[in-house]
Amino acid sequence: MPAIALVAAGTRLGLSLGRVFGSHGFDVALIARSAERLGELTGKLAAEGIDATAFSADVADRAALTAALDGAAARFGGIDVLQYSAPYVRVGDSWMTGVLDVTVETLRPQIEGSCYGAIAATRAVLPAMTAAGSGTILYTTGASAVVPTPWAGAVGAAGAALHNWALNLNGALAGKGIYVGHVALGAWIAGTPGAPADATPMEPDEIARIHWDMHAARGPAERLVTS
Secondary structure, rough: OOOEEOOOOOHHHHHHHHHHHHHOOOOEEEEOOHHHHHHHHHHHHHOOOOOOEEEEEOOOHHHEEEEEHHHHHHHHHOOOOEEEOOOOOOOEEOOOOOHHHHHHHHHHHHHHHHHHHHHHHHHHHHHHHHHHOOOEEEEEEEEEHHHOOOHHHHHHHHHHHHHHHHHHHHHHHHHHOEEEEEEEOOOOEOOOOOOOOOOOOHHHHHHHHHHHHHHHHHEEEEEEEOO
């Protein structure tokens, strides 16, 4: 069976991605730093008849992340799809840093999460995908990666770097049978704590199906998702 590795898998979109890809016959490797979260996810997917295995790793620990993906490939006989959810890293008392407050210190952890982790994860799976002549890599960020958003200055800059790299990577790998896509979420995911009262959230299963459609169609290279 094909396998998908979900890096920085969460209890909303991560669960839905596992459910949607699992319903299409995929085994699921779940990678996150929280053992409690991983246990919850694997339990829920197993209850739906999906073969899911947890691998604990923090995306900021590149050696551990690589080891987790190597373990997932060994467990499932390879990774056919890599999905990387770029995490927002809390700096001080806030999840977001406005553009006028961006410093090296506030940007560095976002770059670590969005870019360095994505690069490490990609390099862990890319040799086998290249050898096989097939594979899909999907990166998921907030919409600030492609739409200037002053209140998300740091995460937007980090996401924009990942967006640029993803598009270039897609072009470089197209002739090798590997598709790379970037999903920029311009909508709140239903159930996210702290969502504005006037928000129109999207169900995580709906967002997960967009990821599936990009994988199945192998294009376009980027998708801005709005509610």
